[in-house]
Each structure stands twice: as C-alpha cells, then as structure tokens.
Amino acid sequence: MAEPKIVKSTCGMCFAGCGVLIQVENGKVTAVKGDPDSPVNYGVLCPKGRAAVELLYHPERLTHPLKQIGEKGRGQWTRVSWDEALGTIADKLAAIRDAHGPEQVAFIQGSAKGLIDNYNERLANAFGTPNFSTTGHICFLPRLFASKMTCGSYTVPDYESGPACIVVWGANLVETRIGEHFRTVRQLKGGTELIVVDPVQTLLAKKAYTWLQLRPGTDLALALAMIHVIIDQKLYDRDFVEHFMVGFNRLKDHVRKYSPAMVSQITWLAPEKIEEAARFYARSKPAVIQWGNAVDHGVNSFQTARAISILRAITGNLDVPGGDLLPSYPLAGQGASDITLRNRIGPQVWAKRIGAEQNQLPLFRRVLPKSLINAIIDENPYPVRGLYVHASNPLMTYTNADRTYQALKKLDFLAVSDFFMTPTAALADIVLPAATFLEYDSVVAPPYYPFAQVQQKVVQIGECRSDFEITSGLASRLGLQDLFWNNSNDLLDEVLKPTGLTFNEFKNKGVVAGATAYRKYEKSGFETPSGKVELYSNQLESWGFDPLPIYREPPDSPLSEPDLAQTYPLILTTKKSIYYLHSCGRQIKSLRQGHPEPVIYLHPDTAAENSIEDGDWVYIETKQGRVKQKAFLAESLHPRVVCADFGWWFPEEAKYELHGWKASNINIIIDDRFQDSPETGSLNLRGLLCRVYKDGNNYCSVPQIH
Ligand code: SF4
Structure with a gap:
C-alpha cells in the first residue's frame, strides 16, 4: 500500500485562512489536519475545518449542473451538461441586457472567498451592470474604510512581538477565527493582559483582566468615552499626536461630552469600569485592538471603527513592534480597479446603480442587498429581471427574509452556484455545482494577515467546478473571454507577480510574507490626504459625513423607542x-x-x-x-x-x-x-x-x- 501523500494547503471552510495538511491515499482525501507550521493557526483547526472531508464526500452535494423543470421551489430538476447550463445562463442574462439594459441584471457575491470576489466583480463590470451586491456593508468594509480614512491602511495586530495588552472588541474569536483565538491565548500565557468588549461572555472574556459587557449596539459610545478618559487624563502619546496627527484639538473638544458617567447611561457599564479599562489600555505599551464583525453591525458601524482606529493612534500603538501594524501585503494591488475592471462602468452607467441616491462613501462600490431586494419587488428605479448568485444563500442571510423570498420568486431568471441545494438554490432556474477548497488551486491572502498562502487541488468530485472556472466559463459564453484567463494557472501566475514567483514555485514554499518594517510613517507618512493620521477628516466632511465620530442611538432600542x-x-x-x-x-x-x-x-x-x-x-x-x-x-x-x-x-x-x-x-x-x-x-x-x-x-x- 502506497504511503499517504501530505499536501500543504489552506482551509476554505471559512475565510480565516488556517493552514492545513491534506492526507491523500489512493486518490482519496482521508484527513485534513492543522498545519503546525502555519503562521495563522499553528496547527489548530476548528470543527468546520475538521469537517472538510465530510463536506467533500457528502452524499447530498451537488455534483452536476441542474435545471429546474417544474414550478420553482417544487424540487423538480433535470441534470444538464455544463455546456447547456452555462449557455442557458449566458443566453438569459444577455437577452435581458439586450432587451432592457445591463442594469436589469444583478450579481450577488456571498461569503468572502478571497481572490474570486474580485473576479466576480470583474464579471459584473465586464457584463456592464453597475449592480454588484455583497454583504460587505455588514462585514469588514466599514472597518476597512474607517481604517483607511483614519490612518491610510487596515491594521493587523503584531502578536509576534508580544503586546502587553490585547483588546478583543466585538469578536468571538474561538468561534469565528480559531487561529486568532489560539494566538491570543498563547500571548496570555506569556503574561499579556486582555480586555474584552462584548455583550456575551465569550471564552476569552472568561480569561480577561476586564470584560466590558456593554448593551448591544453601543460600542461607539464606549470608544468615545475611552478617548475622553485618555485625553482628559493625558494618557495619550504626546509626541505622536504632535507630529503625526491632524485634528487633535477638535477631537478633544468633541469627546468632552462623552464622559464615563454620561456613557454609562447608554452602555449600562459602570463609569468606573469604563475609566479603568481606558486607563489600563492606554498605559499598556504596546497594545493591540483585535476587532470583529459586531463592529460592522449598526448605524454607527463606520464611525465605531473610526473611533477604535483613533484609540490605536492616540495611544501611539500604530506600526510599532507589538502594536497595530500597517501591513505590507505580499500581493499588493488585489482588488484594484485593473483587476475588477471597475473603470469599464462609466459615470452614466454608475449613476444608474440601484440605491445611487443613497450617497454612501465613494469608496463603497456595492449595491446594498436590501436596496436590490426592494428594487426587484417594487421595480424602482427599474425592474431587475435576472440574477446570478455566487456562494450565497440570501433567503437565509438577508434581513427581512419574507421580502427576499418575494423578490427571488419574482425574478424572470435566477442562477445559483453552491455546494448544496439550499433554500435559495431551490428557487433557481439553473444550479451550478461548486468545488470545495480541496478541488482547486488558489492563492489565499486575506487582508487581516500580511501573508499569502497556497491552496492546492487534491481531488475532483463529480463535475464540480472551481469558482474561477465558473466565472470564466460564464465570461466565455457571454463573449467576454478576452477579459479573462485561459486557465486558473495563468491567473494565479499573474496574481503572484509581485512576489516574483510562479504558482508552481509558490506551491513549494506554501507561504509568502510581506516585508516587515516598523514606523514606516516616519519616512513616508500615512496614506491619507494630509499624510497624517486624520482624527478630524476634512475628506469625510467634504463628502457630507461626520468628520468626527458622533454616537447615534440605534433605532428600535429602549432609548429611541x-x-x-x-x-x-x-x-x-x-x-x-x-x-x-x-x-x-x-x-x-x-x-x-x-x-x-x-x-x-x-x-x-x-x-x-x-x-x-x-x-x-x-x-x-x-x-x-x-x-x-x-x-x-x-x-x-x-x-x-x-x-x-x-x-x-x-x-x-x-x-x-x-x-x-x-x-x-x-x-x-x-x-x-x-x-x-x-x-x-x-x-x-x-x-x-x-x-x-x-x-x-x-x-x-x-x-x-x-
Ligand atoms: S477558522 Fe480556520 S479551521 Fe475553522 S473553518 Fe475557518 S479557516 Fe477553517
């Protein structure tokens, strides 16, 4: 019997990017284990990662394309070839485009899947519709944009250099990012202190020096009170404030009203507890703030992330060893307009996008899911007749689910790509069987790590196809093949160009890290309009948004209602x-x-x-x-x-x-x-x-x- 083959790869059961070792015997995957050499998870896997083989060989997985032949939702399907499935999707979407305009077709991208997100956006842009929708508005984008607008870049915690204090804010790491949880626990064992901000007592909250159990949705008030204490008690980094920031005095005046006593009424936290946590965080050098998805969930999302970014900055923790780094990514430029072909959507078409009148940040180039659903139902500003849904189950994951159901039922044409027949897929005309991370090659480079990791194909299940193959297959049927790649290896070679490696060379290395350097701003400043950390943002003001974070009580709360x-x-x-x-x-x-x-x-x-x-x-x-x-x-x-x-x-x-x-x-x-x-x-x-x-x-x- 041949020795099992061990293949280095990256778990794709979620987007946390844990390193895995795949065991392959006689052409079958027999185990997926944590890779002890991975800088992300050091060999630890969560139950989802450990269940990868069960998913791979699950008897109910979709393994060939299906076409619905009865009333939608009744479950009458017939097997069709890829050729027919992709041809049907392309014909239907093109027919809508030709008869009514490309904007009457929308594309939905679901769970973040790394590089492919950019290529799905590329497909929508190449097709010519401005209506590309994701759930980024409640997942990551508020934190990304707030970081960029405050200090020019998303920050990542430098655990490797040993922070004295870690603040975990709105993140249940053990349940959502096991590697990060494990890295936090390792630091705690070495003497690092922990502050947890969460209404729920997470596993880390039990280990924390202090757990701030705030009322859900009031994070911004807490952050402003912490800034108040730090400024009031002169616990900020004076040198950094003097040389590398704009707007300190305006911030100081602004946060005066957010005293711990006042904010206690909002958050239900004792004033002494808020003050103590602020003092402890500011005095711990260096310190990091690790944040999570809860920050993105509310009317204050972007401004909460702004206030947390300001906390990092005024305490002098930006880009210092053991602080919050401004990372150098090994694959610079992913998501840039030349990848997504954003510039193909000219101003006139862009002005037609659903929800254009809502006037979000210019950085935000997405159609909000609720706007898309409302547009489909109300045909306002125009009907949306065709929809392609990639790796998403909106019927379960979008708010106001009854309206989502009405919208999906109303479409002239719906195509879905997924692993299983989900409630959303069950309403589709065509369903495509997507490959899992064990079935295709890729490069995994999430923005919250300064690494790129390899993902390797080890097996083929049925007729399942990778996201790259599905997207470029659709592009080809739509006559857009010149804008896509002949095969995924060509694409991956191009993606890896900044590293100087081909994908085949990268496979042997497994991981490539960005350059490590601290206090880069001393030489090159921050990537903001002023070149400094922008506590007060003139740019936000010029766009019509609050230049300083202002707490607004959420709707539907005991104080507002x-x-x-x-x-x-x-x-x-x-x-x-x-x-x-x-x-x-x-x-x-x-x-x-x-x-x-x-x-x-x-x-x-x-x-x-x-x-x-x-x-x-x-x-x-x-x-x-x-x-x-x-x-x-x-x-x-x-x-x-x-x-x-x-x-x-x-x-x-x-x-x-x-x-x-x-x-x-x-x-x-x-x-x-x-x-x-x-x-x-x-x-x-x-x-x-x-x-x-x-x-x-x-x-x-x-x-x-x-
Ligand atoms: S946390 Fe890590 S092991 Fe768990 S599903 Fe996500 S990537 Fe896989």
Missing part, C-alpha cells in the same frame, strides 16, 4: 457558532451533532419571569414577526439581553417548504426599514427590541430536529 420597549422589553443580539459558517453546514453530521438545534441564550431570571425552562422551544418576537428557537439558560448574560442563533434551516426536512426556511430564521424578524449607517449602509442588527415566550405546546411545529 421607549413606548415599544414596554411591549418588547428585551434586547436581541445574535452570535455565530463555531460549527457553522453563516447558513452553511447544517447537513454535515459532525457539525450538526455539535450544535443540533437553533438556540437562544437567555438569563435564568428572564427565563423564570416568562415561565421558560432550559430546553423549551420558545418564540422570539419583534414587531416584525416571530420565529422559534430552543432556550438555553446562561447566567452570564445581562437579564435584559437575549442572544439568538443565525442562519438556521433544516436540510433534512424535505417535507417543509424550502426545508423549513422560515421556522427559526432570525432574519424573518429583523426589520431593515430603519436608518442605515450613512457611510456604508450598515444595517441595525444589534440591540433590537423583542420579547421571548414559551410555545404553548412546547413542541417545535416546524422541522423535528434530530
């Missing part, structure tokens, strides 16, 4: 699970065993007041509607806060419409008709008013869950 809070007295937030990426993975046995049912966490006193016991099925109700999840009592939660699961559907339940997509889907009860964040259109996903009560029958009338 006190009358509604009489009926809906609890505050709803949501969390991700270590077992699932968004709405994916519920059909994978080991993951489902780890987290078998949708769960809502609530305090035992809150449960007792509502006659709820641990394990009861309960309704979670907002003014928008109600869904069911199973109660789990958690002493550590604030008694007025409940925390629900996100992304639930039940793949095993074929007898319910679209696998019980409505039963426990939290997006059924999340209203999106509120004010978004002005800069990036981020939705208010945290701190919504709700109530929770027991199902009279204590019986889950939707899918029985095994």
Whole structure:
C-alpha cells in the first residue's frame, strides 16, 4: 500500500485562512489536519475545518449542473451538461441586457472567498451592470474604510512581538477565527493582559483582566468615552499626536461630552469600569485592538471603527513592534480597479446603480442587498429581471427574509452556484455545482494577515467546478473571454507577480510574507490626504459625513423607542457558532451533532419571569414577526439581553417548504426599514427590541430536529 501523500494547503471552510495538511491515499482525501507550521493557526483547526472531508464526500452535494423543470421551489430538476447550463445562463442574462439594459441584471457575491470576489466583480463590470451586491456593508468594509480614512491602511495586530495588552472588541474569536483565538491565548500565557468588549461572555472574556459587557449596539459610545478618559487624563502619546496627527484639538473638544458617567447611561457599564479599562489600555505599551464583525453591525458601524482606529493612534500603538501594524501585503494591488475592471462602468452607467441616491462613501462600490431586494419587488428605479448568485444563500442571510423570498420568486431568471441545494438554490432556474477548497488551486491572502498562502487541488468530485472556472466559463459564453484567463494557472501566475514567483514555485514554499518594517510613517507618512493620521477628516466632511465620530442611538432600542420597549422589553443580539459558517453546514453530521438545534441564550431570571425552562422551544418576537428557537439558560448574560442563533434551516426536512426556511430564521424578524449607517449602509442588527415566550405546546411545529 502506497504511503499517504501530505499536501500543504489552506482551509476554505471559512475565510480565516488556517493552514492545513491534506492526507491523500489512493486518490482519496482521508484527513485534513492543522498545519503546525502555519503562521495563522499553528496547527489548530476548528470543527468546520475538521469537517472538510465530510463536506467533500457528502452524499447530498451537488455534483452536476441542474435545471429546474417544474414550478420553482417544487424540487423538480433535470441534470444538464455544463455546456447547456452555462449557455442557458449566458443566453438569459444577455437577452435581458439586450432587451432592457445591463442594469436589469444583478450579481450577488456571498461569503468572502478571497481572490474570486474580485473576479466576480470583474464579471459584473465586464457584463456592464453597475449592480454588484455583497454583504460587505455588514462585514469588514466599514472597518476597512474607517481604517483607511483614519490612518491610510487596515491594521493587523503584531502578536509576534508580544503586546502587553490585547483588546478583543466585538469578536468571538474561538468561534469565528480559531487561529486568532489560539494566538491570543498563547500571548496570555506569556503574561499579556486582555480586555474584552462584548455583550456575551465569550471564552476569552472568561480569561480577561476586564470584560466590558456593554448593551448591544453601543460600542461607539464606549470608544468615545475611552478617548475622553485618555485625553482628559493625558494618557495619550504626546509626541505622536504632535507630529503625526491632524485634528487633535477638535477631537478633544468633541469627546468632552462623552464622559464615563454620561456613557454609562447608554452602555449600562459602570463609569468606573469604563475609566479603568481606558486607563489600563492606554498605559499598556504596546497594545493591540483585535476587532470583529459586531463592529460592522449598526448605524454607527463606520464611525465605531473610526473611533477604535483613533484609540490605536492616540495611544501611539500604530506600526510599532507589538502594536497595530500597517501591513505590507505580499500581493499588493488585489482588488484594484485593473483587476475588477471597475473603470469599464462609466459615470452614466454608475449613476444608474440601484440605491445611487443613497450617497454612501465613494469608496463603497456595492449595491446594498436590501436596496436590490426592494428594487426587484417594487421595480424602482427599474425592474431587475435576472440574477446570478455566487456562494450565497440570501433567503437565509438577508434581513427581512419574507421580502427576499418575494423578490427571488419574482425574478424572470435566477442562477445559483453552491455546494448544496439550499433554500435559495431551490428557487433557481439553473444550479451550478461548486468545488470545495480541496478541488482547486488558489492563492489565499486575506487582508487581516500580511501573508499569502497556497491552496492546492487534491481531488475532483463529480463535475464540480472551481469558482474561477465558473466565472470564466460564464465570461466565455457571454463573449467576454478576452477579459479573462485561459486557465486558473495563468491567473494565479499573474496574481503572484509581485512576489516574483510562479504558482508552481509558490506551491513549494506554501507561504509568502510581506516585508516587515516598523514606523514606516516616519519616512513616508500615512496614506491619507494630509499624510497624517486624520482624527478630524476634512475628506469625510467634504463628502457630507461626520468628520468626527458622533454616537447615534440605534433605532428600535429602549432609548429611541421607549413606548415599544414596554411591549418588547428585551434586547436581541445574535452570535455565530463555531460549527457553522453563516447558513452553511447544517447537513454535515459532525457539525450538526455539535450544535443540533437553533438556540437562544437567555438569563435564568428572564427565563423564570416568562415561565421558560432550559430546553423549551420558545418564540422570539419583534414587531416584525416571530420565529422559534430552543432556550438555553446562561447566567452570564445581562437579564435584559437575549442572544439568538443565525442562519438556521433544516436540510433534512424535505417535507417543509424550502426545508423549513422560515421556522427559526432570525432574519424573518429583523426589520431593515430603519436608518442605515450613512457611510456604508450598515444595517441595525444589534440591540433590537423583542420579547421571548414559551410555545404553548412546547413542541417545535416546524422541522423535528434530530
Ligand atoms: S477558522 Fe475553522 S473553518 Fe475557518 S479557516 Fe480556520 S479551521 Fe477553517
């Protein structure tokens, strides 16, 4: 028997980029293990990563293209060739373009998948539509843009040089980025202190020097109070402020009103606790702030990220050893306009994009999902007739799910590319079987690490195709082949050009890091209009946005809607699970065993007041509607806060419409008709008013869950 072959690669079960070693025996993948040499995860994998082989060989995976032949959603499909599937998609989209204009076709990109995101945007731009939609407004883009507008670049924490203090802000690292969690714990063992900002007691919160359990959605108020304390008590880095910043005095005047006492009323944190955390962070040298997705979820998203960036800067932690680095990426230029072909969309076409009147940051070149859904339903500013959905399940992941359903049903033509027949795919005309990360070569270079890592094809399953092949296949059928690559190796060679390596050479190395240098700003300044850190942003002001971060109470909160809070007295937030990426993975046995049912966490006193016991099925109700999840009592939660699961559907339940997509889907009860964040259109996903009560029958009338 031949020795197993071990192939170095990168996990693609989420976008955290953990290094893996793939074991291949007789042409089959027999194990995926953590790569101990990976600078991202040092050999640790989360359950999702460990389940990669189960996903690869799952019997329900889509393995060939399908065409719907009956009424949409009824599940009548016939197998078709790739040629027919891609040809049909291209013909339908081109017919809409030719008859009504390219803007009546939209493209949706789902979970971030690295390089391919840029190539899907390239396809939309090459096609000629301005309507390319992603969930970037609630995932990463507010933090990216705020970092750029404040200090010229996204920052990454320099754990390797040993920070004295790590602040983990709105990130449940163990459940979402296992490598980062492990790296944090390693630092703690070496004596680094930890501050955690989170309404939920995460695993790291239990290890923290201080845990700031704020009211969901009030992060900006906390950040402003911390800036207030640091300036008021002269704990800032005076030399750095004097030489490398603009707007300090205006910031100082601005934050005067955000005293810990005032902000305590907003956040529910004791003033002394806010003051102590600010002092501790400012006095710890060096310190990093590691942030997460919760920062992106609300009307204050961009400005929260601005305030956190300001904290990093005024404490002198930017680009110092053990601080928040301005990274040098090994693949400079990914996402640039020559990759995405953004410039092919001229001003006249760009002005036609859905939601153009909303006037977000000029950096933000996306159509907001809710705007797209509204446009499809209301045909305003025009009908959207055709939609291509890549690696996304909007029916489960978009707010106001009932409207998403109406919109998907209304389309003339819908094509979806995915691993499984999801509730969204079930409404499509054509479904394409996508390859997993074990089935294609790629280069993985997430912006939160200054590395590029290899991803290698080890196996072929059925007729599944990689994202690159699907995108370039569609481009070719649309007559756009000159703008794409003949094969993915040519593309990867081009992507790797800044490193001087071909993809074949890169395979042998596995990882390439960007250059390490500290305090680069001393020579070259910051990549902002002034060349300095912009505490006060003239550019934001000139675009019509707040030049300094101003806290705005979220809509649908006990302070903004006190009358509604009489009926809906609890505050709803949501969390991700270590077992699932968004709405994916519920059909994978080991993951489902780890987290078998949708769960809502609530305090035992809150449960007792509502006659709820641990394990009861309960309704979670907002003014928008109600869904069911199973109660789990958690002493550590604030008694007025409940925390629900996100992304639930039940793949095993074929007898319910679209696998019980409505039963426990939290997006059924999340209203999106509120004010978004002005800069990036981020939705208010945290701190919504709700109530929770027991199902009279204590019986889950939707899918029985095994
Ligand atoms: S966090 Fe888990 S799923 Fe994500 S890349 Fe790492 S091992 Fe894979």
